[in-house]
Amino acid sequence: MTLFEKICAREIPATIVHEDEHCICFKDIAPQAPVHLLLIPRKPIPRIALAGDGDQALLGHLLLTAGKIAREQGFAEDGFRIVINNGRDGGEAVPHLHLHLLAGRQLEWPPG
Numbered sequence: 042m043t044l045f046e047k048i049c050a051r052e053i054p055a056t057i058v059h060e061d062e063h064c065i066c067f068k069d070i071a072p073q074a075p076v077h078l079l080l081i082p083r084k085p086i087p088r089i090a091l092a093g094d095g096d097q098a099l100l101g102h103l104l105l106t107a108g109k110i111a112r113e114q115g116f117a118e119d120g121f122r123i124v125i126n127n128g129r130d131g132g133e134a135v136p137h138l139h140l141h142l143l144a145g146r147q148l149e150w151p152p153g
């Protein structure tokens with residue numbers, strides 16, 4: 042079981058800000074911005090490169106849910122960033138697909 046599956050199963054505590062039948066969103070334990078949320082599918086897809094055609098609706102749901110959370114949490118208007126790290130060079134540490142939602146400060150580009 043991945044770390045994030047354990048969070049889904051409530052075996053590891055997290056500050057959950059949204060959940061539905063397909064996904065769960067919680068605060069990152071080491072925030073890189075004033076708002077740093079992780080949005081994950083309940084289905085343990087390891088990373089975006091391993092998502093399949095059958096995951097199309099789920100991936101769309103994750104993006105739509107990210108926008109909904111941004112509106113509900115009040116950071117949609119000022120702006121935010123969605124990041125998905127994939128594999129070694131992408132900086133992926135947890136092999137369970139997750140969208141980082143970063144907000145609350147001016148984010149820089151290009152990323153480090």
Ligand code: 5GP
Nearest residue numbers: 044055067068069070071126132133134135
């Ligand atoms: P990645 O580097 O895989 O894209 O992102 C993994 C993220 O998970 C990191 O931002 C890290 O801070 C976060 N993280 C790691 N362990 C935990 C944990 O136990 N709880 C929470 N809420 N976040 C975690």
